[in-house]
Amino acid sequence: MNAIARETSAASPFDLEASDAWQAWRAARLERGMPTSEDLSVPLVDAARPVEGELAALRERIRRHNLAFYRCAPSAGELGRRGFADLCGALGFDRPDPHECADEDGISALQVCGAGRRAGYIPYTDRPLSWHCDGYYNPPERRIRAMLLHCVADAREGGENLFLDPELLYIRLRDENPEWIAALNDPRALTIPANVENGVTLRAASTGPVFSVDPRSGHLHMRFTARTRSIEWRDDPVTRAAAQRIHEILAEEGPGVLRHRLAPGEGVICNNVLHARTGFTDDPDAAGHRRLIYRARFPRRVPGT
Numbered sequence: 545m546n547a548i549a550r551e552t553s554a555a556s557p558f559d560l561e562a563s564d565a566w567q568a569w570r571a572a573r574l575e576r577g578m579p580t581s582e583d584l585s586v587p588l589v590d591a592a593r594p595v596e597g598e599l600a601a602l603r604e605r606i607r608r609h610n611l612a613f614y615r616c617a618p619s620a621g622e623l624g625r626r627g628f629a630d631l632c633g634a635l636g637f638d639r640p641d642p643h644e645c646a647d648e649d650g651i652s653a654l655q656v657c658g659a660g661r662r663a664g665y666i667p668y669t670d671r672p673l674s675w676h677c678d679g680y681y682n683p684p685e686r687r688i689r690a691m692l693l694h695c696v697a698d699a700r701e702g703g704e705n706l707f708l709d710p711e712l713l714y715i716r717l718r719d720e721n722p723e724w725i726a727a728l729n730d731p732r733a734l735t736i737p738a739n740v741e742n743g744v745t746l747r748a749a750s751t752g753p754v755f756s757v758d759p760r761s762g763h764l765h766m767r768f769t770a771r772t773r774s775i776e777w778r779d780d781p782v783t784r785a786a787a788q789r790i791h792e793i794l795a796e797e798g799p800g801v802l803r804h805r806l807a808p809g810e811g812v813i814c815n816n817v818l819h820a821r822t823g824f825t826d827d828p829d830a831a832g833h834r835r836l837i838y839r840a841r842f843p844r845r846v847p848g849t
C-alpha cells in the first residue's frame with residue numbers, strides 16, 4: 545500500500561492493532577444502549593407492502609442494533625408465505641440463500657416434522673436450539689449475513705427466542721482478553737465436520753474463523769454454534785479458553801440478551817445476530833397451536849444497514 549492509500553483508508557476497528565479506531569467504534573456502539581424488544585418493534589399496516597416510513601423505522605433499528613421486530617396489523621390478515629417473500633423484496637433483498645431444507649422459493653417452513661430428512665435437523669423438532677448464527681456450516685463464500693423469521697403460529701407452550709448482537713459479545717471478549725479475539729479471528733478456529741448421510745456427502749467440512757470482517761461493508765461477521773457435538777474447535781489453549789468464555793457469557797443471559805416469544809403475525813429482521821430457541825410443546829391436533837415459522841436468509845446484510 546502506498547502512502548496516499550494509507551492516509552485515506554480508515555483503519556478497521558476490528559484490527560487488533562488499531563487502538564484509536566477500536567476505542568471510537570466501541571464507545572459509539574455502547575452509547576446505543578441495550579433496548580428492549582418493544583423498543584425494537586415496528587408496527588406494519590400491510591407487511592407485504594411496507595411504506596417508506598415503516599422501512600426507515602426498521603432500518604434505523606437494525607443499523608443501531610443489527611435487529612428489529614415487526615408486528616403485522618391484525619386487520620391485514622395473515623401475511624402468508626408469498627407476503628413474507630414480498631416483505632423481503634421490499635427490504636431490498638433478492639432471492640433467499642438456497643438451503644437443503646428450504647422450499648423452491650428459498651423460504652424454510654420451520655415446524656415439527658415427524659418424518660423425512662427434515663426430522664433429522666433440530667430446527668424441525670420441538671427441542672431447544674442452542675445459541676448460533678445461521679449458516680455457520682456454510683463455506684466462506686456462502687456466508688449468511690441477514691436472516692428473517694416470521695411467526696405464522698405459536699406453540700401451545702414455550703418456543704421463546706433469545707437474541708444477542710455479536711458486536712456486544714465481541715466488545716466483552718476484547719475487553720476481557722484481546723488474545724481471545726486473535727484466536728477467534730484465526731481461519732482454523734472452528735471446524736464443522738462434513739454432513740454425510742448414507743455415505744453421500746451432503747455438505748463438505750467447513751473450517752473458518754469465528755469473527756471476520758465483511759470486505760464489502762467493513763462490518764463484523766460472526767460464525768458460531770454452541771453445539772458441542774460434531775464441532776471441532778482448534779486444539780490450542782487460547783482458542784479453547786475463548787470458546788469456553790463465549791459459552792459462559794451466553795449461558796448467563798447477561799446484558800444485551802433479548803428474550804422474546806414471537807406471537808402470530810410477528811417477525812424478526814436481523815443481520816444474522818446470535819440467537820437461540822427454547823423447547824416447546826405443540827397441541828397434538830392439527831386445529832390447535834402448532835408452531836410454524838417462515839425463515840429466509842441472505843448472503844448480504846439488510847440493505848441500507
Ligand SMILES: [Fe+2]
Pocket residue numbers: 676677678819
Ligand atoms: Fe437459526
